[in-house]
Amino acid sequence: MMVARGMKRKLYGSDNGGGSVWESQLQSVLDISLDKFQRDQALVEPSLLRSVLITNTLRQVQSVVKTHLSGVSFHPKLHTQPKKQPELLSTLGSIPAGHSASLCSLGVEDMEDDLMAWPSEEDLSLATAITGILNDLDAALDDDCGLSVPQRLPLASMENLPGDGRSKQNSTISHKTDGCRASILGNSSHMSNYLQEAVIDDLLLDIDTNVFEAEANSVSPCAFSFPADQLVKYLPPFSNSSAVSLTPASPPMVR
Amino acid sequence: FAGGGVGGGNDFQWCFSQVKGAIDEDVAEADIISTVEFNYSGELLATGDKGGRVVIFQREQESKNRPLSRGEYNVYSTFQSHEPEFDYLKSLEIEEKINKIRWLPQQNAAHFLLSTNDKTIKLWKISERDKRAEGYNLKDEDGRLRDPFRITTLRVPVLMPMDLMVEASPRRIFANAHTYHINSISVNSDHETYLSADDLRINLWHLEITDRSFNIVDIKPANMEELTEVITAAECHPHQCNVFVYSSSKGTIRLCDMRAAALCDRHSKFFEEPEDPSSRSFFSEIISSISDVKFSHSGRYMMTRDYLSVKVWDLNMENRPVETYQVHEYLRSKLCSLYENDCIFDKFECCWNGSDSAIMTGSYNNFFRMFDRNTRRDITLEASRENSKPRAMLKPRKVCTGGKRKKDEISVDSLDFNKKILHTAWHPKENVIAVAATNNLYIFQDKIN
Numbered sequence: 001m002m003v004a005r006g007m008k009r010k011l012y013g014s015d016n017g018g019g020s021v022w023e024s025q026l027q028s029v030l031d032i033s034l035d036k037f038q039r040d041q042a043l044v045e046p047s048l049l050r051s052v053l054i055t056n057t058l059r060q061v062q063s064v065v066k067t068h069l070s071g072v073s074f075h076p077k078l079h080t081q082p083k084k085q086p087e088l089l090s091t092l093g094s095i096p097a098g099h100s101a102s103l104c105s106l107g108v109e110d111m112e113d114d115l116m117a118w119p120s121e122e123d124l125s126l127a128t129a130i131t132g133i134l135n136d137l138d139a140a141l142d143d144d145c146g147l148s149v150p151q152r153l154p155l156a157s158m159e160n161l162p163g164d165g166r167s168k169q170n171s172t173i174s175h176k177t178d179g180c181r182a183s184i185l186g187n188s189s190h191m192s193n194y195l196q197e198a199v200i201d202d203l204l205l206d207i208d209t210n211v212f213e214a215e216a217n218s219v220s221p222c223a224f225s226f227p228a229d230q231l232v233k234y235l236p237p238f239s240n241s242s243a244v245s246l247t248p249a250s251p252p253m254v255r
Numbered sequence: 256f257a258g259g260g261v262g263g264g265n266d267f268q269w270c271f272s273q274v275k276g277a278i279d280e281d282v283a284e285a286d287i288i289s290t291v292e293f294n295y296s297g298e299l300l301a302t303g304d305k306g307g308r309v310v311i312f313q314r315e316q317e318s319k320n321r322p323l324s325r326g327e328y329n330v331y332s333t334f335q336s337h338e339p340e341f342d343y344l345k346s347l348e349i350e351e352k353i354n355k356i357r358w359l360p361q362q363n364a365a366h367f368l369l370s371t372n373d374k375t376i377k378l379w380k381i382s383e384r385d386k387r388a389e390g391y392n393l394k395d396e397d398g399r400l401r402d403p404f405r406i407t408t409l410r411v412p413v414l415m416p417m418d419l420m421v422e423a424s425p426r427r428i429f430a431n432a433h434t435y436h437i438n439s440i441s442v443n444s445d446h447e448t449y450l451s452a453d454d455l456r457i458n459l460w461h462l463e464i465t466d467r468s469f470n471i472v473d474i475k476p477a478n479m480e481e482l483t484e485v486i487t488a489a490e491c492h493p494h495q496c497n498v499f500v501y502s503s504s505k506g507t508i509r510l511c512d513m514r515a516a517a518l519c520d521r522h523s524k525f526f527e528e529p530e531d532p533s534s535r536s537f538f539s540e541i542i543s544s545i546s547d548v549k550f551s552h553s554g555r556y557m558m559t560r561d562y563l564s565v566k567v568w569d570l571n572m573e574n575r576p577v578e579t580y581q582v583h584e585y586l587r588s589k590l591c592s593l594y595e596n597d598c599i600f601d602k603f604e605c606c607w608n609g610s611d612s613a614i615m616t617g618s619y620n621n622f623f624r625m626f627d628r629n630t631r632r633d634i635t636l637e638a639s640r641e642n643s644k645p646r647a648m649l650k651p652r653k654v655c656t657g658g659k660r661k662k663d664e665i666s667v668d669s670l671d672f673n674k675k676i677l678h679t680a681w682h683p684k685e686n687v688i689a690v691a692a693t694n695n696l697y698i699f700q701d702k703i704n
Contacts, residue, residue, distance in 0.1 A: 025591060029537045032595045045347050048435055048454040049485050049504055050600055053541045056483055060537055 026061060033058045266632070267613075267625075267686055268702040269649045271642055273327055275312070276695035278640065288691035290678055294358040294366065297682040300328050300689055301368060302696055303353025307337040309370055309423075311381060326687075328698055332381050334423040337372040349374050355440050357449070359462075367426070369449060373436040376451055378427035378462065387417040432458050432468045439489045445496040452489035452501060455482075459513075471519045472501060472511065487545050487602075494554045498523075502559060506543030510570065526568055528575045538590040538599065546602035551611040552683075558614055560605040563587060565616050565626065580626045580633065583618050585656040585667050598672050608681045617676025620665065621692045622652055638676060638690045638697040648702065 036054050040046035277286065285306025292301050300312040313331035340349040350373055359367040365382040390412040394400050435453035442449045450471070451458050457472035472489075476482050484505045492498035497513045509522035530539065542562035550557045551567075556577070559566050563584060566576035582603075586593060593599040598619075605616040617623045618635070626633045635652045642649055655664040678691040686701030 025537070028591055029594070032591075036597075049487065049544070052482060052485050052504055053544060053600070056540055057537060060540070064537075 026064060029057065030061045033061065266627075269636060269688070269699045270702045271644065271647045271649065271697070272687070272700045273698040274640065274643050274695055275310075275328075275330075275698075282694045286694040288678060288694060288696060289352050289354065290356050291680045291689050291691045291696065292356045292358060292368075293680050293682055293689070294368075295360050295683060297684050297687070299331065299358070299366060300680070300698075301356045301358070302689075302691065303336065303356050303370055304694075305350075305352040307335055307339070307351030307353060307372065309334055309336045309353065309356065309368075309379070311366075326700075332421040332423050334379070336370045336377060336379065336425075337375065340374075354437055357440050357442050359442055360446055362446075369440050369442065371437050371440050371451065374430070374433055376429040376437070376440060376460075377425050378429075379423050380426045381421060381423045384420045384422060385417060386414040388412040389415045427462065427465050429460055429465050429468065432460075438487060439501075441489060441491040441499070443491045443496050444494055448496075450489060450491060450499060452486050454485040457486065457489055457499075457501060457519075469517075471513065471517075473518070473520060488548045490548055490550055490557075492554055493550050493552060500548055500550070500557060502545035502548040504544040505540060506545055506561060508545065508548060508557070508559060508568070524570070524573050526573045526576075528566070534587075536590065538594060541594070541599055542590065547604040549605060549607060551607050552609065553611055556611065558605055558607065560603050560616055562599060562601075562603075565605050565614060567614070567628070578628065580614070580624075582616055582624050583622075583654070585654055589667065593672075596672065598675075601675055602677060603675075604678050606679055606681045608686070609684045613681075615679050615681055615688065617679055617690070619672050619675050620670040621674040621676055622654075623676045623679055623690055636699075638692040638695070638699075640695075643697075646702075649699065 033054055036050075037058065040051055040054070276288075277283075283306075285304060285308075287305045288302050289305055290301075290303040293299070294301070298314050300314075302310050302312075304310075309332075310330060311332045312328035315327050315329060317326050336353060337351040339351045341347075342349055352372055353370050354373065355369075355371050357369045359369070359378075361367075365380050368379050368381070370377055370379060389396065390410050392401070392406060392409055392412075393403070429451070433451065433453040433456070435455050437451055437453050439452040440449060447463075448459055448461050451460065451468075452472075455473065455475040456470055458468040459471050460468045472486070474484070474486065484503050484507075487502050487504055489499060489501035492500075498510060499513070499519075500508055500510045502508045506527065508526040510524035510526070511519035512523045513519060515521075515523060530543075545559045545561050547560040548557060555570060557568050557570065559568065559576075560582075563586060564582055565580045567578035567580075569577045590599060603617050605614060607614055612629055613625055613627050615623060615625045621638045622635050623638065624633060624635050635654070636649045637652050650663075653661075653664045654670070655661065655666045660666050674692065676690055676692055680689045682688065688699050690697045690699065
């Protein structure tokens with residue numbers, strides 16, 4: 001396990017999944033999955049099996065990161081629980097400087113800012129982009145689809161689009177999250193589909209780790225706020241019904 | 256059928272028999288073999304390739320005149336089964352690659368097989384013609400029409416022998432029933448129906464009826480966003496014509512009984528092994544995806560292939576397999592790289608021997624593995640041109656997983672992941688195996704045989 005010079009190794013590394021090795025794999029999996037996802041998107045007819053497996057992997061990464069971050073949930077009362085912070089931080093902070101997209105090396109204040117400063121209206125969640133693509137794929141392939149599913153808006157799974165008869169069960173907005181998010185969605189829904197797709201492409205490009213490395217190198221090791229900020233912005237609310245399928249003993253396939 | 260085990264002692268001694276295909280390094284994409292299948296007697300061996308062609312080999316009768324031929328397979332028929340198509344409505348090109356070939360049981364002198372690409376299944380009749388009628392009244396021997404007014408006598412045409420001609424003709428075309436890509440076809444034991452499966456649906460056909468099929472499984476969710484699992488393979492039970500199974504991308508197998516309901520969305524049995532929490536990783540789901548499912552000849556067991564292992568299931572026990580065989584466990588630590596280079600999505604097939612005592616599956620570096628179910632021994636062999644001297648015995652191969660590499664061992668990092676053996680077939684009655692290595696077909700025989 002890699003430890004930055006001068007820092008003591010903490011005992012709690014294994015509790016949080018192996019520390020930097022695990023995190024580096026998490027990042028690799030995320031990068032590779034996004035790359036494949038993008039490439040498949042460019043294909044006229046990507047393999048459905050492949051798309052589903054890659055999407056499920058992305059959802060898994062998302063779930064893991066979300067769980068990880070929620071374990072560091074910050075409230076104004078956080079100062080009353082001083083023990084937890086140093087443990088997590090020291091584990092996370094053991095990533096040497098320059099580590100690409102070190103999504104976990106955060107200062108307390110920065111983390112708080114990141115979580116609270118929710119994304120601008122241009123940012124779209126990963127899961128909705130994914131589900132939007134799956135939907136487009138289906139629309140392209142299935143000619144017996146009774147409902148005409150034209151260009152389904154990538155955000156559609158996060159909001160109840162009025163007049164969209166299929167979205168009744170799609171209110172996947174996590175009501176636990178702060179109100180900032182709702183306003184973002186409201187703005188985004190007015191964007192044209194083309195723009196949304198263009199924005200998705202830009203955003204996915206932004207996840208390129210080169211960006212992170214450039215930023216990480218320019219920032220001191222103790223305040224890796226930029227990379228985490230970028231990553232966190234792309235995390236959707238963890239409330240999609242697809243979350244059910246992440247459990248090993250999955251129920252019979254949904255009709 | 257002589258028993259015989261897999262490695263050591265009273266075991267198989269696999270020898271090189273033949274190799275078919277071009278030798279040059281540059282492999283044309285169209286020549287890549289995509290399916291291999293023996294017919295019910297083992298007399299015929301069919302291969303399909305990415306170019307949409309089917310090549311059928313026939314086993315020579317062993318004769319005293321050619322004692323060394325030892326039942327060699329020679330080309331019997333070659334035909335273009337599928338052509339590339341363009342779906343104008345969706346602006347999609349439909350690949351001509353043959354995904355699967357399945358033989359029908361032989362009922363007369365002709366042979367029938369089903370071949371399928373992503374969208375269309377075809378029934379082909381392969382028949383021999385070794386006689387020709389001569390002495391027609393209305394035309395000359397060279398085919399020119401005779402002037403009817405010149406004909407003064409009538410004669411009865413006679414059948415004369417001619418050089419053997421093998422003709423392949425498409426007898427049925429089963430089209431437009433699959434929105435998604437067909438991954439499996441399976442002939443039912445009633446010899447009248449067959450099933451075809453794509454990513455989300457399974458259809459039941461009657462061999463005589465092409466304009467409609469019956470959908471028996473549909474797992475397409477109303478909302479595609481909820482799709483997290485697809486069908487990866489399906490097969491009919493070898494004896495019970497009402498039973499079939501299908502496997503999924505999540506490592507589960509569902510057994511369905513067509514007597515229970517018209518739509519078999521609800522399974523009769525659900526086979527799934529509980530996950531081992533200690534080996535969980537980001538790739539757990541991908542490597543659990545089942546790439547092939549095959550019933551044993553007895554019909555009592557079924558075998559599934561996932562990325563790293565082969566599992567044998569007793570149809571009476573749903574909660575775990577009765578046997579698990581590790582194919583290339585040394586790849587477990589390389590999953591991230593294999594995910595990156597897409598190898599993790601490779602779909603390996605598996606097969607039983609005639610007596611269900613052994614199973615075989617492929618791996619990388621042109622290695623293939625055999626497992627003896629009785630002795631629990633296993634062996635790794637290689638299909639390569641270097642080992643292709645006639646009747647040369649194959650030497651067991653070994654992959655070095657760590658530490659010092661012994662002589663003749665190969666280290667994991669030296670494996671060639673472009674040389675993958677995805678398709679193998681075992682003769683239904685004898686110890687003869689066919690192994691497809693990219694564009695070459697290797698045939699190996701047991702020396703004792």
